[in-house]
Structure formats: structure tokens, C-alpha cells
Amino acid sequence: MGGTTLVLIELGLVFLGLGILGRLAARIGMSPVPLYLLGGLAFGNGGLIEFASISEFSHIASEIGVVLLLLMLGLEYTARELATGLRQSWQAGVVDLLLNFLPGAVLALILGWGGIGALVLGGVTYISSSGIAAKVLTDLGRLGNRETPVVLSILVLEDLAMAAYLPVLTTVLAGASFLGGLQAVGAALLAVSAVLFLAIRYGQRITAWIHSPEQETFLLKLIGVALLVAGLASAMQVSAAVGAFLLGIAISGATAESAVRVLAPLRDIFAAMFFVVFGLNTDPASIPPVLVWTIVLGVLTAGTKIATGWWAARQAGIGRWGRLRAGSALIARGEFSIVIAGLAVASGAIVAELAAVVTAYVMLMAVTGPIATRFAEPAVRRISRQPEAEPAS
Amino acid sequence: MDVEETPLPGIGLRREIVLDNGRRVGIVIHRDGQTELIISRLDDPDACLASVPMSVEEAATLGGLLGGPKLVAQLSEEHSELPGVSTRQFPVTEGSPFSGHALGEARIRTRSGASVVAIVREGQVMPSPAPSDTMKPGDLLIVVGTPDGLDAAAKILHGG
Numbered sequence: 001m002g003g004t005t006l007v008l009i010e011l012g013l014v015f016l017g018l019g020i021l022g023r024l025a026a027r028i029g030m031s032p033v034p035l036y037l038l039g040g041l042a043f044g045n046g047g048l049i050e051f052a053s054i055s056e057f058s059h060i061a062s063e064i065g066v067v068l069l070l071l072m073l074g075l076e077y078t079a080r081e082l083a084t085g086l087r088q089s090w091q092a093g094v095v096d097l098l099l100n101f102l103p104g105a106v107l108a109l110i111l112g113w114g115g116i117g118a119l120v121l122g123g124v125t126y127i128s129s130s131g132i133a134a135k136v137l138t139d140l141g142r143l144g145n146r147e148t149p150v151v152l153s154i155l156v157l158e159d160l161a162m163a164a165y166l167p168v169l170t171t172v173l174a175g176a177s178f179l180g181g182l183q184a185v186g187a188a189l190l191a192v193s194a195v196l197f198l199a200i201r202y203g204q205r206i207t208a209w210i211h212s213p214e215q216e217t218f219l220l221k222l223i224g225v226a227l228l229v230a231g232l233a234s235a236m237q238v239s240a241a242v243g244a245f246l247l248g249i250a251i252s253g254a255t256a257e258s259a260v261r262v263l264a265p266l267r268d269i270f271a272a273m274f275f276v277v278f279g280l281n282t283d284p285a286s287i288p289p290v291l292v293w294t295i296v297l298g299v300l301t302a303g304t305k306i307a308t309g310w311w312a313a314r315q316a317g318i319g320r321w322g323r324l325r326a327g328s329a330l331i332a333r334g335e336f337s338i339v340i341a342g343l344a345v346a347s348g349a350i351v352a353e354l355a356a357v358v359t360a361y362v363m364l365m366a367v368t369g370p371i372a373t374r375f376a377e378p379a380v381r382r383i384s385r386q387p388e389a390e391p392a393s
Numbered sequence: 394m395d396v397e398e399t400p401l402p403g404i405g406l407r408r409e410i411v412l413d414n415g416r417r418v419g420i421v422i423h424r425d426g427q428t429e430l431i432i433s434r435l436d437d438p439d440a441c442l443a444s445v446p447m448s449v450e451e452a453a454t455l456g457g458l459l460g461g462p463k464l465v466a467q468l469s470e471e472h473s474e475l476p477g478v479s480t481r482q483f484p485v486t487e488g489s490p491f492s493g494h495a496l497g498e499a500r501i502r503t504r505s506g507a508s509v510v511a512i513v514r515e516g517q518v519m520p521s522p523a524p525s526d527t528m529k530p531g532d533l534l535i536v537v538g539t540p541d542g543l544d545a546a547a548k549i550l551h552g553g
Contacts, residue, residue, distance in 0.1 A: 076403040081400065085402060138404070143404060143407070144429070145433075145439055146438070152401055152402045321439065388434075
């Protein structure tokens with residue numbers, strides 16, 4: 001068989017497999033991310049079958065996947081929402097960062113993975129999956145709950161923190177000195193504030209410029225600008241993903257909504273590929289030895305997220321059941337933990353065990369997070385013998 | 394009445410009022426235009442007892458139903474100085490014989506002596522409707538007349 005033939009067959013099998021796994025996930029109402037990781041584990045290095053000929057395509061596809069993931073994340077928010085969120089809940093953001101970055105960072109240091117390992121694993125445990133959390137809150141009918149804005153604003157701050165964190169991470173991974181790292185932090189913060197300012201000021205103009213009445217030209221312009229901005233950001237040592245995220249923030253209103261509509265299917269394909277590639281590059285045999293540490297980390301960071309949500313909800317004057325609900329809604333980790341680990345793995349600057357821990361950790365948290373969100377309150381009510389009561393009014 | 398407005402970043406906007414009994418009742422407006430009716434629990438006002446997704450049309454109809462009594466109360470007050478004249482509201486349902494027909498076809502005024510003074514549709518009041526205006530399912534007819542006349546009008550609207 002020729003090269004192209006083999007690539008087509010292998011790609012076909014991978015996408016078909018992902019489709020079936022995704023269907024399965026939808027049926028039991030969970031995020032497909034852990035299943036995509038499993039799929040990648042099965043077809044990669046050390047898995048059941050090794051698909052070698054798709055590595056070139058899947059590498060580029062996964063890069064595009066990250067750009068689209070972050071672009072769509074940016075589209076979800078307006079610059080104004082981010083600025084308001086930053087002003088109103090920065091304290092919760094700081095508590096969130098301290099409580100959830102430290103467990104990952106400390107474990108990485110204990111296991112001897114050094115400063116870079118700590119920076120990576122801290123980021124992985126810090127960031128909740130806004131995708132999973134928002135979906136679970138919608139599905140459980142909690143959008144009307146009083147604690148929900150607290151949860152959402154923490155998610156907003158985390159996503160905003162990503163915009164500062166990713167460029168720092170990429171610089172450090174590239175082997176820059178401490179001074180270089182500081183410069184990167186400065187450049188990133190400057191870029192983020194400049195874009196927030198420009199987006200509030202001139203967002204309408206950027207939006208109008210990208211907007212196009214025909215879907216085809218709109219999609220082409222959007223993808224073109226996104227890849228260009230991502231590439232330029234990457235050339236300037238700011239992560240490509242951050243460029244896409246900031247572009248997403250600058251696009252607003254009806255254009256952002258139609259952008260989400262036309263981009264969603266593309267994002268689904270390329271992002272799925274991104275998760276598969278991450279799984280492909282992880283040797284399944286490397287997971288069992290780190291499983292105990294992963295579970296310890298999982299339990300610990302579930303606890304710290306509950307503490308974060310509890311604290312933030314209490315600040316907002318919410319009762320204790322609401323505090324528990326807010327905390328449990330933050331437990332799920334997902335796409336962006338993998339984005340962080342993916343960047344680290346691609347740079348080759350971290351040990352293989354770290355990738356194994358992240359794979360297992362995200363699979364664990366993406367599955368147990370939504371379950372905890374659903375059952376934390378009923379479970380605690382049962383244990384503390386305080387059944388729900390809804391007397392007629 | 395104070396309407397509290399809470400932005401839900403990434404999702405949309407919540408508007409709600411707090412009732413005298415402490416319950417919060419309101420709507421969540423999603424970015425894509427979908428509306429959700431929310432009612433908070435009594436024992437835990439932070440949480441929701443129900444959150445009901447609704448289409449734009451369903452939400453507007455419910456708004457009309459909820460807004461109707463206030464309009465009727467206003468009209469009744471205006472007519473309270475006139476002894477023997479009262480105001481009542483009649484919903485037009487899917488099964489009403491005149492649903493989809495022009496107001497004139499029911500000949501309510503001729504047959505009962507009561508007058509349709511307004512139609513509430515999708516939360517909007519259409520005062521002084523013309524005989525050519527159609528009655529749609531979900532509409533609320535505001536009718537003014539003597540009690541007997543109103544009973545007769547009810548019979549016409551339900552039975553034809």
C-alpha cells in the first residue's frame with residue numbers, strides 16, 4: 001500500500017473509533033475527553049496497534065486543535081466580562097490559584113521533576129475545565145442558582161490566567177533563563193492588557209472587519225486570521241494558543257455567535273485529534289507505576305477545589321449547600337490541563353512519567369468531576385441526615 | 394418591583410425578582426436566545442426547584458398570561474365607578490372554536506353585548522382591536538360588559 005492510502009485508512013479508523021467512543025460518552029452523559037485519551041493510548045506507542053503513518057498529519061492537526069480550542073474559549077467571553085470578572089472576584093482568583101496550583105507543584109517537586117515539572121503540574125491541577133463545568137451546570141439546571149455566577153467568574157479568571165501562564169510556560173520550556181522568564185511574564189501581561197484594552201475600545205471594528213455575510217468567506221477569514229495571529233504570537237515567543245485566545249476575546253456580539261457556530265465542528269475534529277495525539281505519545285505501560293500518586297493528587301485537588309468554591313461562595317453570602325455545590329462544580333479538569341501538558345511534552349523538557357500522571361489525572365478528574373458535581377450535595381445531606389424539604393408555600 | 398440582573402459570563406444573563414415569601418423567580422436568557430424559567434427553592438433560596446427551558450414563543454405566551462391579570466385589574470379599577478360593568482379575561486386556546494379566526498367572526502358584541510377592548514399577545518397589549526384582527530392560540534382577550542354579558546361571551550368563545 002502507498003503512503004497516502006495507509007494514511008487515509010488509519011485516519012479513517014481513528015476518526016471512526018473516536019466517533020463511536022464519543023457516542024458512548026454522550027449516552028452515559030460524560031465528557032468525551034477521557035475516552036479520546038484512551039483511544040490515543042490504544043493506538044500509539046506501546047498500545048494495541050501502532051499507527052505510525054498518521055504522525056505527520058496528526059501533529060499539525062493537534063496544533064490547529066489547540067489554536068481552535070483557545071479561539072473558541074476567547075469567543076465565549078467578551079472583554080467587558082473579563083474586565084468585570086477581574087475587578088469583582090480577583091480575591092477568589094488568588095485563593096483558587098494558591099490552593100490548586102500548589103498541590104501539583106509540590107508533588108512534582110517531591111517526585112524530583114524539578115522547577116519546570118512543578119510549573120507544568122501546578123498548571124495542570126490549577127485549571128478547572130470550563131467546558132465541562134459549564135455544560136454540567138446547564139444540564140443540572142443550576143444556571144438559576146445563586147452560587148453559579150461565583151463558579152462562572154472563577155472559571156473566567158482561570159481562563160484569563162491561562163493567557164498569562166501559557167507564554168511564561170512556553171518560554172521556560174524553551175530553556176530561557178530566569179531573566180528571560182521574567183521578560184516573558186512582562187510581555188505576556190502587557191500583551192493581555194493591551195488586547196483587553198483594544199478589544200473594549202475597538203472590538204466593534206475588529207468584529208466588523210472579520211464579519212462576512214457568506215458562511216464560506218467568513219469561515220476562511222476567521223481561520224486565516226486565527227492561524228496568522230497564532231503564528232505571529234508564536235514568533236514573538238508568546239504562545240500561539242494565547243494569540244488565538246486574545247483574538248477570540250476581541251470578536252464580540254453576533255459575529256462571535258456565528259463564529260462559534262461555524263467553528264464548532266472544525267474544533268471538534270481538530271481538538272479530538274489533539275487529545276488523541278497526546279494519548280498516542282504516552283506509553284500505556286507508564287501509567288500503572290504512577291497510578292497511586294495520581295489518585296492521591298486527584299483526591300487532594302478535589303478537596304482544594306471544593307475549598308476554593310466554598311470560600312468564594314461564602315464571600316458572596318451563599319448558604320453552605322450552595323458553597324458545597326460551587327466547590328464540587330470546579331473539580332473537573334479537562335482540555336486545558338492537557339493543553340498545558342501537551343506543550344510540555346512537545347518541548348521534550350519534561351520526563352515521561354509527568355505525561356503519564358497528567359493523562360491518568362485528567363481521565364480521573366474529567367470522569368469524577370461531573371459525578372461529584374451531581375452527587376456531592378445529596379451525599380452530604382444523607383450523611384449529615386439533613387434531607388431536602390420543599391414545603392408548599 | 395426591583396428586577397435583579399446578574400451576568401452569567403460565557404452563558405448569558407439572569408433576571409429575577411424576589412417574592413415576599415423569599416422565593417426567587419426569574420429567567421435565564423442564553424446567548425443563543427433561548428429562555429429558561431427559574432424558580433428557587435424555599436428551604437434553600439440559593440438553589441433552584443425548577444429550571445424550565447422555553448422557546449421564545451412559549452415564553453412570550455406565558456408572559457401574556459402572567460401580565461393579563463394586572464391589565465384586568467387596571468381596567469376593572471377604571472370601570473369600578475360604573476356600577477354593573479366589569480372586566481374579565483378569556484384565554485384563546487388551541488381548541489377554541491374561533492382560534493385563528495377574525496375577531497369579527499365571533500360577533501361577541503352583537504350576541505352578548507360585551508366588548509373586546511384589548512388583546513394581550515406575547516406580552517404586548519393591543520388595545521381596541523379591529524374586527525379583522527385574528528385571535529391566535531395563547532392570546533388573552535380582555536372583555537368588558539355586564540356580568541350576564543360576560544357569561545354569554547364566555548359561552549360564545551368556548552362553544553361557538
